[in-house]
Amino acid sequence: MLISQQVLERPPAAARRPFALTPLLHPAVSALLADDRPLLADLLDGLGSPLHVVLPEIFEENVRTLRQAFTEAGVTADILFAKKANKADCYVSSAASLGIGVDVAGAPELVKALAGGVPGHRIGVSGPEKDDALHALAVQHGCLVAVDSVSELRRLAATARLARRQAAVLLRTRTTIQPGSRFGLSAAERDVAVGLCGELAAHIRLRGFSFHLNGYSPAERATAADEMIGHCLDARRRGSPSAQLVDIGGGLPVRYVEQRLWDDFLRQNEPAHYHGLKDFKDFYPYGGQNATEAVRAIMASPVDGGHSLAAKAARHGIRFVVEPGRALLDQAGFTMYRVQQVDDRRGTDGYAIVTVAGSSFSLSEQWFNSDYLPDPLLLPSETGAEAGAEAEAAGADAAFPACVAGSTCLESDMLTWRKIGFPRPVRRGDHLVYLNTAGYQMDSNESPFHDAALPLKAVIRLGGEGARPRWRLDGI
Known part of the structure; x- marks a missing residue:
């Protein structure tokens, strides 16, 4: 089916169960799960469990939507896909085809971005205290390098001098909101670095400022961006006229479930709802803002005598850079497990306790010491027709409470600590589908523990009206 800017589908109220966190479904994902289940079952059988399904067309739709949000806010923004959010090559190829950039933090990611067709001038390099080899590769290809310290700035200048080139630089700066960050320059260090950029102008071209900010507060991100505009103006006065970029980083949120469900969950959440009375202290805001709402809020924030951040940027000729990862991957992939x-x-x-073939290392929320909360979907295997009939006969109010475990020897290997109210008894051979896992979940924490092979990624192109989906392995 053709992908369109449709509202994400919401299940009818009658289908919800107590404490359910029913995930939002993109219409194209919904159609794929409904109409092409035999294909998905064949892929899981042939390629192994777990299997990651990646959907580049939805990534591309997200890029267009985000571009439109910045345009409507009245600002110019360069989008760099944060590659750390997913290792799949197909997303880089999509970024190249749409003319957006890629944010990388190491030489392997930079090489992958270049190999995927993204030109160097659209690549941002933002890792802390980068080594000389990465500097050399970035300078050779004209990448935009975010510098974390005065010593790194000096090293980068020496690399550029040897290459007889001029390095494009952002100075990553600590904000007044989070002054204790381990990333970036203090106020005194920033003052020295701006002066050095003037002294080293033959080898360093100061393009602007960036910052690292934890959390998803639009107001805090706008305040930090406003500080960076001030730094750009100061740098121009001190002889760096090209200081015109403000990199606001990532931190654009994704909505996984309805706000009402999320609010209900937060009110009712308690350790008794989890295996082993697990007591998590923090969760991703699964029912909060989405990326376009956050962009509007950031750009509309009053920062200068009541004027918006967008208006101030336009007045001073500031261009924004944004590094979304999760936001561009919203709905652009899911993960399938076979029940063991x-x-x-x-x-x-x-x-x-439902044990699946695979482990929680392929559903990486434990990396954040948390639980991946959206409910998995339960799909019957090819021989599960009688299970479907059983579910229908059981009635809409029946539920099979279960948590989901991995098949390793670790007590902590739990894909879902929370007890899920499955619509029928789960059977060996059934399939569990965790939706919306492309953003960080698939491979941030993956491991060949127990000598297990890393999960494969199947790229599915959904095609046009009436066309059947086409698939290939990522990287081929």
């Missing part, structure tokens, strides 16, 4: 065993403890513990 079901330990039904309802008679003793009140819930079952």
